[in-house]
Amino acid sequence: MREIMKSVSHLQASQLLHNKFIVVLGDSIQRAVYKDLVLLVQKEKYLSLRQLRSKGEMTFEQDCLVEGGCLGQMHNGTEYKEVRQFQSAHHLVRFYFVTRIYSRYMKSILEDFRHGLKPDLVFVNSCVWDISRYSCSWVDDYKENLHRFFDELREALPEETLVVWNLTMPLGERIKGGFLVPEIEHKAPQLRYDVIEANFYSGTLADAYGMDVLDLHFQFRFSLHHRMKDGVHWNAVAHRKITSLLLQHAAEAWGVILPCPVTVYDHTEVAEEQPTYNSAPKHTRPQTCHLEANGTQRAALPPKPHHRNQYRETRNGFDYRPPHRFEPYQEYNYQHVMRSRHARHHYAPYTQHRPFYYGYNGGYY
Template identity: 75%
Template sequence: MMHVSHQEASQLLHNKFIVVLGDSIQRSVYKDLVLLLQQEKYISAQQLKTKGEMSFENDCLVEGGCLSQMHNGRNYREVRQFQSDHHLVRFYFVTRIYSHYMQSILEDFQHGMKPDVVIVNSCVWDISRYSSRWISDYKENLEKFFGKLRDIMPEETLIIWNLTMPLGERIRGGFLVQEIEHKAAQLRYDVVEANFYSGTLADEYGMDVLDLHFQFRFSLQHRTKDGVHWNALAHRRITTLLLQHIAEAWGVILPSTLTSDGEEVCSHTQKGQSRLSYHKLGLVMVYLCTQFKLK
């Protein structure tokens, strides 16, 4: 697929405040965006692996990380921010879509500067580290989060809910502590089911939904050996999908989406189709997969 260039990304997000919320995958989403805003370069494998560092590509660690105790617990905190003359990008590491910590983040937005774009996902930790009866808890917390977010954010704020990417059959990661290792084989199916619930609910609340599970179902070669995380090529594709989605929402035509004849190339949505509905086919397909345990 065509990639959005550094210049296009910089111009599209000129004087914009972007917030990214979520786990280690979302942290990598933040990092790749921060890098692309500064130069035409891919993120390194080491940069993708590192967490809680004092600085990444001219950003700064605001809270948590190496400023506090580094661990893989549910209460791990990491707030990062990149600020230039014309861009502001902030990341919050969260392990649950609605919690006391999330409430404090939302209160900051309520009383402070409002983001132009919010890119959010929370799933794997929610469904594996808090309760074996995750379905009801996850649905309830999603309702609380989406409702509160809609109350706080102005109508012009673009909210993008990223669906969780495909997990491998064998997984290992910071969230997968010894106590829940027995859940590993089932977790990839639980993620598909959780995606169905969260994507449908986000749509009902008027959020935009980017179905990364559907987009990467045939790109598993870019998933790393831990079965959870993804390489630099995958993350640049995610960044491109996000920026194309933002451009479409704002009515901006990116030069990289034009053919040599000046015609616009259709990406993940068809012309005239709602941005809020394009993901539904993928949701239905992957939900059917989990019901029949298809690999």
């Protein structure tokens, strides 16, 4: 089965995130988001099935395990921790595994933001563990924790930091996973409906707090063939699409033209060892496109879609005006990504504060 989608290339990702500090917060889905991002800034390749399934390993594609994972006890409890970091000469990407959107552990992460290096990009989601592992009546607790998290996150980060809240992806009718311990297996049939309700609350609150929202539940409603057999996780093609959506939105927020030509993918070829684009069959080879900041090259605009995001329609206008050398995207190019009401200035504090004595992948700071 072939599928058409827009994909960001390795060159575009590497240039767009040059001298940027990116933080990914969340569960195992977000960990795969982190892994695909780390892979894409280094090479034109998909994640393998083994890489998608692994957790807590000492190293992945030249990153390092900073805390938790196999350095401690591997388990499926709510206290499981895993902090990973990839550092190169011009990229810094960090991942925190969290099982609850607001907790003592999350407060310690926010303290890192207050007193440490300020991230340029934050991709965050926490939902499935929140609504299944802590309380049968999860609604009030989840809402209150979201309020606390967004309050403190807004206070801990500078206004220029771009925060994207990812709505939880569709769950299957029959699910199994690390979070679904025997004690809560009876919740499995109802959980996919609870996720829809939780997405509504979290998306609305994130918008109210000025965060950007990427509706992955909507984006993947017709891509269920990319979901794994456990009904929870997703394959490498799905994660490349997530990465592309996130980077396309970051580029637009920073006023960078990021043309992504349509690419045809054969998802049946996504197996244990993923082929690189250079070795892929002809029909899977993406067109070459480079990151342009002057607007001289640009992909043809797609037809205006008939469906529009209800949050952006009713609440969110994107009023950012980039520098004169940038040509902003047309509003309908990203109809399912809500935009913040605040300008996101293109800045890079990472290069000014990065200590010279940290070697390649050498430190956590």
